Amino acid sequence: MRRVGIIGAGMTNFGEHWEEGFRDLVVDAGLKALTDAGISGDRIDAGYIGTMASGSLIGQEHIGGLLADYMGLNPIPITRVEGACASGSLALRQGFMAVASGMHDIVVVGGVEKMTDLSVNAVSDILGGAGDQEWELFLGATFPGIYALMARRHMQEFGTTEEMLASAAVKNHYNGARNKYAQFQRELTMEQVLTSKMIADPLKILDCSPITDGAAGIVLAPMDMAESFTKKPIEIIASAQASDTIALHSRQTLTGLKAAEIAAKTAYKMANLSPKDINLAEVHDCFTIAEIIAIEDLGFFPKGEGGPASLEGKTKLDGEIPINTSGGLKACGHPVGATGVKQAVEITWQLRGIAEGRQIKDANIGLSHNVGGSGATAVVHIYKA
Amino acid sequence: MRRVGIIGAGMTNFGEHWEEGFRDLVVDAGLKALTDAGISGDRIDAGYIGTMASGSLIGQEHIGGLLADYMGLNPIPITRVEGACASGSLALRQGFMAVASGMHDIVVVGGVEKMTDLSVNAVSDILGGAGDQEWELFLGATFPGIYALMARRHMQEFGTTEEMLASAAVKNHYNGARNKYAQFQRELTMEQVLTSKMIADPLKILDCSPITDGAAGIVLAPMDMAESFTKKPIEIIASAQASDTIALHSRQTLTGLKAAEIAAKTAYKMANLSPKDINLAEVHDCFTIAEIIAIEDLGFFPKGEGGPASLEGKTKLDGEIPINTSGGLKACGHPVGATGVKQAVEITWQLRGIAEGRQIKDANIGLSHNVGGSGATAVVHIYKA
Numbered sequence: 001m002r003r004v005g006i007i008g009a010g011m012t013n014f015g016e017h018w019e020e021g022f023r024d025l026v027v028d029a030g031l032k033a034l035t036d037a038g039i040s041g042d043r044i045d046a047g048y049i050g051t052m053a054s055g056s057l058i059g060q061e062h063i064g065g066l067l068a069d070y071m072g073l074n075p076i077p078i079t080r081v082e083g084a085c086a087s088g089s090l091a092l093r094q095g096f097m098a099v100a101s102g103m104h105d106i107v108v109v110g111g112v113e114k115m116t117d118l119s120v121n122a123v124s125d126i127l128g129g130a131g132d133q134e135w136e137l138f139l140g141a142t143f144p145g146i147y148a149l150m151a152r153r154h155m156q157e158f159g160t161t162e163e164m165l166a167s168a169a170v171k172n173h174y175n176g177a178r179n180k181y182a183q184f185q186r187e188l189t190m191e192q193v194l195t196s197k198m199i200a201d202p203l204k205i206l207d208c209s210p211i212t213d214g215a216a217g218i219v220l221a222p223m224d225m226a227e228s229f230t231k232k233p234i235e236i237i238a239s240a241q242a243s244d245t246i247a248l249h250s251r252q253t254l255t256g257l258k259a260a261e262i263a264a265k266t267a268y269k270m271a272n273l274s275p276k277d278i279n280l281a282e283v284h285d286c287f288t289i290a291e292i293i294a295i296e297d298l299g300f301f302p303k304g305e306g307g308p309a310s311l312e313g314k315t316k317l318d319g320e321i322p323i324n325t326s327g328g329l330k331a332c333g334h335p336v337g338a339t340g341v342k343q344a345v346e347i348t349w350q351l352r353g354i355a356e357g358r359q360i361k362d363a364n365i366g367l368s369h370n371v372g373g374s375g376a377t378a379v380v381h382i383y384k385a
Numbered sequence: 386m387r388r389v390g391i392i393g394a395g396m397t398n399f400g401e402h403w404e405e406g407f408r409d410l411v412v413d414a415g416l417k418a419l420t421d422a423g424i425s426g427d428r429i430d431a432g433y434i435g436t437m438a439s440g441s442l443i444g445q446e447h448i449g450g451l452l453a454d455y456m457g458l459n460p461i462p463i464t465r466v467e468g469a470c471a472s473g474s475l476a477l478r479q480g481f482m483a484v485a486s487g488m489h490d491i492v493v494v495g496g497v498e499k500m501t502d503l504s505v506n507a508v509s510d511i512l513g514g515a516g517d518q519e520w521e522l523f524l525g526a527t528f529p530g531i532y533a534l535m536a537r538r539h540m541q542e543f544g545t546t547e548e549m550l551a552s553a554a555v556k557n558h559y560n561g562a563r564n565k566y567a568q569f570q571r572e573l574t575m576e577q578v579l580t581s582k583m584i585a586d587p588l589k590i591l592d593c594s595p596i597t598d599g600a601a602g603i604v605l606a607p608m609d610m611a612e613s614f615t616k617k618p619i620e621i622i623a624s625a626q627a628s629d630t631i632a633l634h635s636r637q638t639l640t641g642l643k644a645a646e647i648a649a650k651t652a653y654k655m656a657n658l659s660p661k662d663i664n665l666a667e668v669h670d671c672f673t674i675a676e677i678i679a680i681e682d683l684g685f686f687p688k689g690e691g692g693p694a695s696l697e698g699k700t701k702l703d704g705e706i707p708i709n710t711s712g713g714l715k716a717c718g719h720p721v722g723a724t725g726v727k728q729a730v731e732i733t734w735q736l737r738g739i740a741e742g743r744q745i746k747d748a749n750i751g752l753s754h755n756v757g758g759s760g761a762t763a764v765v766h767i768y769k770a
Binding site for chain 2 (some may be wrong): 001021059060064066080081082084094100138240247250372
């Protein structure tokens with residue numbers, strides 16, 4: 001396989017884009033990524049786009065064809081990839097393979113979701129499609145409810161507290177307040193999180209990521225071509241994906257995501273690295289408990305010690321392993337299909353040293369962790385400056 | 386890139402499966418493909434699944450995660466790919482790249498759609514997502530209407546007649562009557578087609594492919610491993626994809642699909658072959674006019690001569706280039722996301738010499754042509770015995 005690098009990255013602001021459509025968002029992010037790479041559309045050989053539920057959210061499928069057209073990229077092939085909330089990382093992974101295989105040289109990868117044009121109830125029903133609709137959601141479970149079950153079990157087994165969960169939200173809002181692309185650019189106090197409205201005990205509204213519009217884009221090239229485009233290509237040194245049962249009730253454990261553990265192990269092996277080699281990570285904090293579980297699944301902290309580590313500040317910007325410098329899904333926002341690509345954008349900026357206001361010192365190796373639904377799909381990428 | 390071969394193929398019956406769900410269909414097709422390959426699930430390294438509109442049709446997204454679970458394949462990665470009616474071929478193409486790149490060895494590829502549980506009107510609205518919803522379908526265009534525009538223009542420019550269109554349906558029903566997996570296993574007369582109910586002038590109901598449930602599966606392996614599984618692996622010697630504008634009104638021509646022409650040229654170049662080297666083809670006859678256009682776009686007949694060629698029987702089982710030996714979308718049925726994979730299954734059976742009742746003599750090279758929507762995506766694969 002050929003070595004693959006990121007030569008361009010860009011994203012829209014994340015938030016409520018009531019005056020822009022799905023197409024506008026992707027074109028905006030795509031052009032930013034191309035501009036960043038200093039490349040014009042006629043150099044692009046293929047594309048991948050991650051989006052979860054455009055069919056239900058805006059009535060439009062065939063997103064690859066649509067975007068080839070609206071990006072002015074006809075006749076190059078663009079392919080849509082879907083894996084619920086992990087759709088963006090799956091698109092990145094297909095782009096990685098297309099370049100690694102030698103099938104294509106310059107590949108653009110995008111992620112997008114336009115979610116705020118429907119009611120919150122309608123969007124929640126649609127997002128239920130990320131879980132086992134027939135055996136979970138149609139029977140009354142909700143996604144906050146599913147993650148609340150994980151939280152309660154984690155609390156029972158390891159003594160994780162509501163304060164520990166809340167500390168992830170407080171930290172992510174602190175980071176988001178330093179990211180001009182974030183949906184929520186304001187800090188939160190521990191008390192605000194703990195006293196916010198209960199959604200699914202023990203998760204409060206401020207433990208949950210929001211509904212968001214947004215898009216992000218990345219341009220990939222073989223490493224031996226990458227340096228002709230940019231002085232600092234970011235190499236993707238590992239791409240791994242794993243699966244688990246789609247319904248929570250079939251899992252062997254509720255306190256970890258087996259798919260994430262396996263994807264992480266596979267990725268570390270591919271990169272010939274261990275968790276202690278990672279300088280920063282973007283992880284899938286759809287709920288605060290998800291971040292606590294993620295930092296354990298990724299091997300940054302032993303099982304059961306994610307909560308105390310978060311409360312003690314070990315995952316802050318100046319902590320031993322900074323997590324979600326972008327603000328994460330919680331504060332940067334979670335336009336579902338865009339999230340995985342946004343994670344790659346943030347890591348790229350950090351490894352280039354241009355993450356203004358939230359830059360990590362000596363960042364050379366970054367990791368992204370993106371989860372579909374409650375963990376039936378997990379994708380881990382490792383990046384090197 | 387490594388050479389890639391098909392070592393197993395299988396499909397469900399196509400038709401109205403009121404007593405089976407989406408999950409049952411995929412598991413059925415997947416197990417048939419694995420059984421055909423003589424392989425157990427623990428040998429599979431990864432999977433791809435093509436489905437267009439599961440979110441809208443059955444409320445379920447995250448199809449990769451779902452199927453890894455229901456196929457008993459956890460924790461291997463399975464990824465959903467979508468490109469409207471070309472979703473199946475896009476899944477095959479991603480599987481091809483995953484093996485070609487060296488990322489994975491044994492890869493299962495599936496296609497599925499469960500369509501008959503909703504009303505015809507609801508399904509038609511959902512299928513509109515294959516076109517430009519905002520600028521075509523939401524404004525009143527229908528898919529039969531869009532293809533009728535192509536038909537009328539083809540008739541005006543080249544003198545194509547309604548009989549020529551109908552001849553494709555008559556031929557495909559003849560073939561379908563010889564395929565035990567086909568939705569319609571009965572022959573039609575020219576008169577039956579010509580006097581059937583008008584849908585969008587000049588297309589009648591018997592010029593249109595039906596709404597169908599079904600699934601199909603393929604198992605891929607590197608050619609240097611393939612012979613340890615089967616005496617006759619079918620090599621995929623070309624995989625090409627191209628795009629065009631999503632809306633018909635932006636096209637340079639209505640009488641050909643530019644994306645299909647480009648994908649075909651790319652595929653012939655990759656295989657170092659020309660149209661005259663192809664022994665048989667499965668093409669995307671969502672409407673009869675689509676088959677006439679396809680056999681021209683693929684270079685089997687000069688522009689404008691597809692209609693007369695069809696009427697003269699040149700595309701029949703014993704003609705100079707047999708087209709849609711399976712019965713095509715018209716008679717075999719069109720479970721949208723499954724169609725591209727079904728085409729690969731039919732070509733595999735023909736190249737192995739086991740297409741009972743409809744076997745082509747001396748079939749060594751086959752081609753499949755799969756189109757998304759009205760032509761914004763086209764995918765061409767070439768296969769060698």
